[in-house]
Amino acid sequence: MRLITWNINSVRLRLNTVKRIVKKFQPDVLCLQETKCPDDQFPFKEFEDMGFVSTKIYGMKGYNGVSISSKLPITSTEKKKFCRKNDARHISAYINCKGRKIKVHNFYVPAGGDEPDTKVNKKFKHKLDFLKEAENWFTKKRAKNKDLIVLVGDLNIAPHELDVWSHKQLRNIVSHTQIEIDKLLKFQNSFKFIDAVRFIHGYDKKLYSWWSYRSKDWKKSNRGRRLDHIWISKKLLPHLKDVSIEEEIRGWKRPSDHVPIIVDLDLS
DNA sequence: ATGGTGGTCCTACCA
Secondary structure (H helix, E strand, O other): OEEEEEEOOOOOOOHHHHHHHHHHHOOOEEEEEOOOOOHHHOOHHHHHHOOOOEEEEEOOOOOOOEEEEEOOOEEEEEOOOOOOOOOOOEEEEEEEEOOEEEEEEEEEOOOOOOOOOOOOOHHHHHHHHHHHHHHHHHHHHHOOOOOEEEEEEEOOOOOOHHHEOOHHHHOOOOOOOHHHHHHHHHHHHHOOOEEHHHHHHOOOOOOOOEEOOOOOOHHHHOOEEOOEEEEEOHHHHHHEEEEEEOHHHHHOOOOOOEOOEEEEEOOO
């Protein structure tokens, strides 16, 4: 099973790009974040034409929004609200693959604003509260849950030193502060998730999945961050075959500021 | 040096 996660930054604006990506990489499952599309305006027909028999969405007007599209049957869907908000930041689905049921969680974690101080910045507080709630949710699930789980999405945190272009210069910048990193790793550990990207590629090289729009030449300056993640439950580890970050897509025409990440799982 | 750019949707908000 091949799964792609991508912060598309508007599904309607980048329909042709997503078609190109699906054609090139042939994913079985596609998880999108920041679809920025109300549910009644989602381009279902175009996703069907790409070969996805099922597309489940949780969208809203203007911001946020997540979706899971699959060429394999989806049996059930859940949309969880965090922090008592209806802000379309999570959707999950069971996907049937070769007689196995895979649970896919797709997250769009709040970005958190600019000031890394919960007292003056309520967006930063929201981000930390969101992570805490996610941690608690998976802690409760851990004891009894036997699912094969893939958790993906734009988690808006670059947890390791080589997940940013300069650890020293970004340690007080939202997305790489110690308090966020601690919260993210606690969330990850709540279900003993494995960071599939680092498992495959190791911890000793810089890896980015996002480059700001606000630079003249993203490639030349290469000031990226690894904000997008693929985590797998321990039971899936024997099935993990490969992970790739498709950097070159940042250089395509009218790009998202994030690039797709691909994971290959052998479920035969 | 406190910008810069790019989304949605109409004026400001979000990243």
